[in-house]
Amino acid sequence: MAENVMEAMMKESARVQQKLLKGFENMMHIKDMEEGVTPREVVYREDKVQVFHFKPEGEDICPVPVVIVYALVNRQYMMDIQDNLSLFRKLIGQGLDLYVIDWGYPSKMDKYQTMEDYLDGYLNNVVDFVRDRTGKDKVNILGVCQGGAFSTIYAALYPEKVQNLVVMVAPIDLDTQDGLLQVWSKSFDVDLMVDTIGNVPGEFLNLGFLWLKPFQLVIDKYVGLIDRLDNPETVKYFLRMEKWIFDSPDQAGETFRKFVKDLFQQNLLCKGEFKLGGRKVDLKNITMPVLNLFGEQDHLVPPYCSKPLADLVGTKDVTTVAYAVGHIGMYVSSKAQKEMPPTVANWLKDRAVSEKKKGPGKAKK
Amino acid sequence: MAGTTDKPGEWMAQWLKMQESLMKEWASSLGKMMHSPAPPGEWMKLPFSPGGLYEQWSRSLSDLPTKREEEGVGRLVYNRIASSSKVYMDLLNFWAKSTGILKSVPVGKTLTVEEINVLRNNWMKNYQEFMKTLWGSRPAGDEESLGKTLEGTTLSASDLTWSLVEPILKNVAQMPDIVQKISRGDTSAVLDLGGIFSKNYEDTVGRAMIAPSFGYFKALNEKIGQTIHAYARFNTAKNAFSSMLYKTGLKAAEKVYQRSSEFIGQEASPETFKAFYHMWWTVNEETYHDLLSSEEFATMSKEMISRGLLFRKWFDDLTDHVLKFTNIPGKKDMDEVYKTLWDLRREVRNQKRVIRDLEKKMEAKDRRKKPA
Numbered sequence: 001m002a003e004n005v006m007e008a009m010m011k012e013s014a015r016v017q018q019k020l021l022k023g024f025e026n027m028m029h030i031k032d033m034e035e036g037v038t039p040r041e042v043v044y045r046e047d048k049v050q051v052f053h054f055k056p057e058g059e060d061i062c063p064v065p066v067v068i069v070y071a072l073v074n075r076q077y078m079m080d081i082q083d084n085l086s087l088f089r090k091l092i093g094q095g096l097d098l099y100v101i102d103w104g105y106p107s108k109m110d111k112y113q114t115m116e117d118y119l120d121g122y123l124n125n126v127v128d129f130v131r132d133r134t135g136k137d138k139v140n141i142l143g144v145c146q147g148g149a150f151s152t153i154y155a156a157l158y159p160e161k162v163q164n165l166v167v168m169v170a171p172i173d174l175d176t177q178d179g180l181l182q183v184w185s186k187s188f189d190v191d192l193m194v195d196t197i198g199n200v201p202g203e204f205l206n207l208g209f210l211w212l213k214p215f216q217l218v219i220d221k222y223v224g225l226i227d228r229l230d231n232p233e234t235v236k237y238f239l240r241m242e243k244w245i246f247d248s249p250d251q252a253g254e255t256f257r258k259f260v261k262d263l264f265q266q267n268l269l270c271k272g273e274f275k276l277g278g279r280k281v282d283l284k285n286i287t288m289p290v291l292n293l294f295g296e297q298d299h300l301v302p303p304y305c306s307k308p309l310a311d312l313v314g315t316k317d318v319t320t321v322a323y324a325v326g327h328i329g330m331y332v333s334s335k336a337q338k339e340m341p342p343t344v345a346n347w348l349k350d351r352a353v354s355e356k357k358k359g360p361g362k363a364k365k
Numbered sequence: 366m367a368g369t370t371d372k373p374g375e376w377m378a379q380w381l382k383m384q385e386s387l388m389k390e391w392a393s394s395l396g397k398m399m400h401s402p403a404p405p406g407e408w409m410k411l412p413f414s415p416g417g418l419y420e421q422w423s424r425s426l427s428d429l430p431t432k433r434e435e436e437g438v439g440r441l442v443y444n445r446i447a448s449s450s451k452v453y454m455d456l457l458n459f460w461a462k463s464t465g466i467l468k469s470v471p472v473g474k475t476l477t478v479e480e481i482n483v484l485r486n487n488w489m490k491n492y493q494e495f496m497k498t499l500w501g502s503r504p505a506g507d508e509e510s511l512g513k514t515l516e517g518t519t520l521s522a523s524d525l526t527w528s529l530v531e532p533i534l535k536n537v538a539q540m541p542d543i544v545q546k547i548s549r550g551d552t553s554a555v556l557d558l559g560g561i562f563s564k565n566y567e568d569t570v571g572r573a574m575i576a577p578s579f580g581y582f583k584a585l586n587e588k589i590g591q592t593i594h595a596y597a598r599f600n601t602a603k604n605a606f607s608s609m610l611y612k613t614g615l616k617a618a619e620k621v622y623q624r625s626s627e628f629i630g631q632e633a634s635p636e637t638f639k640a641f642y643h644m645w646w647t648v649n650e651e652t653y654h655d656l657l658s659s660e661e662f663a664t665m666s667k668e669m670i671s672r673g674l675l676f677r678k679w680f681d682d683l684t685d686h687v688l689k690f691t692n693i694p695g696k697k698d699m700d701e702v703y704k705t706l707w708d709l710r711r712e713v714r715n716q717k718r719v720i721r722d723l724e725k726k727m728e729a730k731d732r733r734k735k736p737a
Contacts, residue, residue: 004632004633004634005461005464005465005468005633006461007633008461008633008634008635008637008638009457009458009461009638011635012457012635012638012639013454013457015635016450016453016454020446020447020450023443023446024443027439027440027442027443028437028439028440028443029437029439030437030438030439031437031438031439032437032438033438046714047710108699108703109702109703109706109707110703110707111700111703112703112704112707113707117711121711121714125714125718128721180657180658183658183663184663184666186663187663187664187667188667188670189667189670189671189674192671192674192675193670193674195678196674196675196677196678196681197674197677198700198703211657212657213650213654214650214653214657215646215647215649215650215653216646216650218449219449219452219453219646220449220646221449222445222446222448222449222450223449223450223452223453223642225446226446226450226453229446238442239438239439239442242438242441242442242445243438
């Protein structure tokens with residue numbers, strides 16, 4: 001019996017070591033991974049914010065440009081992580097004209113930056129820039145995760161500039177005791193944190209995300225990779241994902257304070273009591289069509305946080321689409337990669353018929 | 366398509382070959398030993414085990430590139446994989462031991478309560494050994510970063526604290542009892558130290574730390590006292606937090622022990638171990654999920670983070686006080702600069718918008734003036 005145990009130990013131990021050696025060979029020389037793979041052009045800069053333009057492809061081009069508003073947490077290149085798993089590439093392949101905001105990395109000097117600065121300032125300037133550049137009165141907005149909440153607020157404040165609103169895994173209704181992030185944030189002293197350290201470190205947020213599934217995300221994810229360490233392509237994909245997961249910008253203190261207190265702790269947006277720059281944000285002002293996409297197995301922004309948007313906005317033209325994936329799966333799963341781009345593109349094109357009749361806008365230099 | 370690379374030189378290929386042949390030698394000599402006439406029980410007492418060999422090998426592997434290679438995403442992620450593999454290999458060692466314990470029970474024999482207790486205690490003792498590895502592994506260094514964020518301090522502050530609290534610890538009446546428990550291998554007794562420290566600290570030195578001072582250095586002394594006091598309280602909260610996590614680990618151990626019976630009678634093979642590993646991490650995940658969604662966790666983590674932040678606040682305050690006498694700007698000075706910069710940026714943004722709107726109006730006016 002003991003012989004069997006010893007033999008099993010030896011076999012498994014040797015297997016792990018051999019695989020790790022292969023992994024060592026395949027990984028150690030890789031210094032860095034690229035941030036996005038699809039060709040793009042920087043067309044706008046303001047402070048640390050920049051906007052990338054991805055040119056549409058094909059003949060059936062959507063006449064209204066799309067501004068993609070990513071979250072302040074992590075970076076937008078998750079949607080362009082590698083050649084065969086790039087939502088950006090697939091969206092431009094469907095004829096969408098993409099303008100993607102990169103918020104940059106806030107430093108200590110940005111600790112006073114507020115949500116007003118982000119939305120009334122940067123986002124509004126970007127939207128105006130794209131309207132000028134394309135000669136269009138309105139743009140489509142696609143908000144992702146926290147960027148989805150930001151886009152919803154923006155669309156409510158500036159409905160005259162938004163043709164259609166698309167949100168992906170957006171935290172809208174946070175009055176719940178089910179999600180761990182929602183539970184933890186309720187008892188979190190955000191004032192003490194921001195008053196003491198200013199910006200909230202990205203590492204702190206990452207730790208919170210890892211604690212949602214500690215054994216899976218800290219141990220099993222890596223143990224599960226051991227078997228595939230001898231495959232250089234798998235290793236590269238894993239490195240890209242790891243780089244993205246831990247590439248977490250610090251959060252500008254004042255913006256984080258408002259986001260946690262007003263949205264997570266008091267759920268003001270849903271209650272119709274949220275204010276930005278002294279103005280009340282009424283979601284009923286969202287009269288343009290809305291496409292709401294979420295993941296049924298999302299543990300970061302559970303479906304019940306995203307779904308209620310349909311009942312809160314002022315339009316009847318709301319399309320809600322659920323995918324049987326988790327939060328990250330919304331960007332990289334083969335299912336979402338295959339189904340989501342045509343869904344978004346066709347939905348937008350269907351609602352741009354009047355713009356098509358008008359013809360191309362008068363673009364400015 | 367591929368990331369930035371810096372291909373390893375010839376030395377790396379040679380070294381990897383050498384490692385592979387070394388591993389084959391280990392495997393072959395251990396294989397011979399297994400088929401030698403020595404009783405199987407003796408193998409477990411060998412000065413090296415697959416787990417031990419793995420540890421040595423893994424260390425040599427991770428030490429090597431520090432001399433030759435620069436930091437990079439490949440190395441960083443490899444270290445995370447190696448750290449998780451260590452947990453996996455230690456679980457393998459534990460599994461071998463526990464399988465041995467369970468298989469030592471003669472088939473068909475009804476065990477007495479005492480025998481069951483001995484069996485369980487041996488199993489638990491081995492598991493607690495394994496838990497040390499588990500808590501040694503960090504999630505990608507983030508806990509360390511968090512600690513630094515909260516503390517933002519120097520080693521001297523902790524040395525100073527230790528010199529103050531050491532006498533209390535030495536004189537605690539319960540100390541001999543705890544030491545005895547620890548020497549008997551009762552790991553949970555270590556956690557009791559935290560509670561004793563906390564109580565005695567608050568009753569003795571803690572009071573002195575926040576007592577009002579007087580004289581020329583009144584402000585400075587009070588700030589030093591408050592900082593040390595805040596640090597001690599942060600450490601206490603950190604210990605209580607760790608204790609809660611450790612106790613949950615023990616709760617999970619109990620569940621793993623119960624579920625281990627599913628493996629009795631199964632052949633010892635790598636596949637059986639993989640099934641055991643899967644059961645182990647899912648049971649732990651579920652048990653920790655219960656803790657993480659509890660009121661207790663919310664309260665304790667809030668307490669630890671708040672105390673860490675309060676310490677940081679006092680530390681910054683003390684630093685600012687000291688820097689006041691130099692021409693180096695302190696936190697408050699820098700905050701003023703940041704605030705001014707933020708105001709200026711806002712002003713510039715607003716002015717740009719006004720100018721842009723005026724330009725648009727003028728363009729529209731010009732267009733109206735021009736004949737069609």
